[in-house]
Amino acid sequence: MHVLKVENIYKQYELGQVSTGTMAHDFNRWLHKIRGKEDPYHKITERNTRDEKGGSKFVWALDDISFDVHQGDVVGIIGRNGAGKSTLLKILSKVTSPTKGNIKIKGRIASLLEVGTGFHPDLSGRENIFLNGAILGMTKKEIHAKFDEIVAFSGVDKYIDTPVKRYSSGMYVRLAFSVAAHLEPEILIVDEVLAVGDAEFQRKCLGKMKEVSQQGRTVIFVSHNLVAVKSLCTKGIVMDQGKLVFSGSADEAVESYMNANASKVKPSTVFSSPDDAIGNEFIKIKSITVQPEKLFITDAIQLDFSFWNFTDELKFNVSFDVIDVFGEVVFGSGNEFSSINNVGSASCLIPSNLMNDGIYSIHVYVHTAGMRKLYDFMDIVSFEVFDKERNHAYYGKINGAVRPKLTWKEG
């Protein structure tokens, strides 16, 4: 049975600050409207690419999104930053409305775009439970009936009459989530709440979401965490630049997302002849590749380098830096090699269980054996390392530039 039908949803955003230009746009829009014409700014609206600067002030944050949700589905929405996931959830929860298109709903929707919306720091935990519950759509009677359960679930009983500004941030989140967890909507919408809280809180969160779906209710949630999506969701939706690029089972969606990302990263740079290869009169790239193509944190990563060496020297030095998305060098390494017939090759193995999950780029530096610089190849290849199922309940991102597997012993 359908509980939600999203039909050709578009959302247009105007970038930049409100100014006199905005007023001119509003006026122009109104002129078109009273003459019964289409909004003039719908035509010049661009695809929402985060990193390229387009000429238009208007972007489609959502571009023709359609999908159906059945009762009891747990739908995971995945996609890169700025793909439009939160925008979609905002429209579903009526916080903002679509520019074009319709959504049909059956039953009550409750949304959790943030934990603790409307919490007032000066009010006590008790008062905030009532306030927050009412904001989320519960009546006073419903809250009264669930009050003890909410307090017990939150585990902050002792502080229930203390103003929430005296709470630790963890306690605050616990209380806020407990209220939301005791809503009983037909459809629950959640945006990345997994990103906060400690492991115990996350376990409770996920447990509650499972429970909700087992009661035949529907959950739609956004997560950057592919592992959580795979283990919790029955359905998956992949979004990219405002478009829905995949919809199907959760496993397939995660697969599709990883493949789409594989095309975004550039795991190999190969040239067939020195004429068009990158480099200079001393050294040019023949090929640099990263393997395997789909990488999990548990895989060893092989880097293969091959250069055309036009110098008289037989020996040369290859080194590389691994750069994370923040532009920080995670680590670097190098070694000396010989070239045969002006071609020199080398390979390097990054051990398994060393990299954290994320996207990395590689800078390659080539020197003579005497460390005279021949050429720096910046951002020459890149690769993404994916997380793997874990055997404990914490699904959040594990901190750190690297994530080595260490030896632990009991006692």
Add this chain to the structure above:
Amino acid sequence: MINKETNWTETISPVNSYWQLRLGAIFRYRDLIFLFVKRDFSAVYKQTILGPLWLFIQPIFTTLIFFFVFTKIAKIPTAGIDPILFYLAGITLWNYFSDCFVKTSNTFVANATIYGKVYFPRLVIPISIVISNLIKLGVQLMVFAAVFIYKINFEGLSFSFNATLFFLPVLILLMAILGLGLGIVFSAMTTKYRDFSFLLAFGIQLLMYATPIIYPLSYTSGQLHWWISINPLTPLIENFKFALFGIGHFDFVGLLYTTLISTFILFFGIILFNRVEKNFMDTV
């Protein structure tokens, strides 16, 4: 399979019809309205020493200042009404109107964080503001009553009861409607163009001088009298004073005029507000 489409309980679409006021939804959220009112009261006076005493201090001091400036120095008459009571009544009513107006005019901007994260009928917040101010007005009217009773008992002020006193709730209701109506019209406009909040900041002061608060309507004449009479607040203030002090006459025509204007503004405001609430989060 047949008639599957008719099962939907709700549809989200780009625009609503103008005439869909969605007042039923507000009623369903009545508990939330009262929790907001309660929050306003319990949160406002936290971390103050005098607490709710501020509710009394403000009108009393303003009255004393008006008494010295306008009665003692400027010697503006108060139509035979005791000047202290005259100003206290005017200020108390004016404060209610202006609080309703100014505080609701800021609705979208001030509540953007909460509006941006969860949906509930947006009018719940302006309505709760009007109600918390109503409670404040109630308290301040008690101050007024206390001063009135003091004057009757110790200064020999005479008080003659007249039946128009029963109109008091109507006058206050109209004042609330007018303040709320104007407030939500402004809140809808301020969302995108903050210029309106600057306009309101000095506009409200001008409006006070265009309302018979510090002078009686009978003090004005000619064209000025006409201009002040078309202010829909004027019949409310004047009738309030008649009901209490029995000086002048009770203006039923004016009251009808104000009723029509206020209802129209509120209706127009709700329509505008409902239009804006759908997309304001994108520009706020």
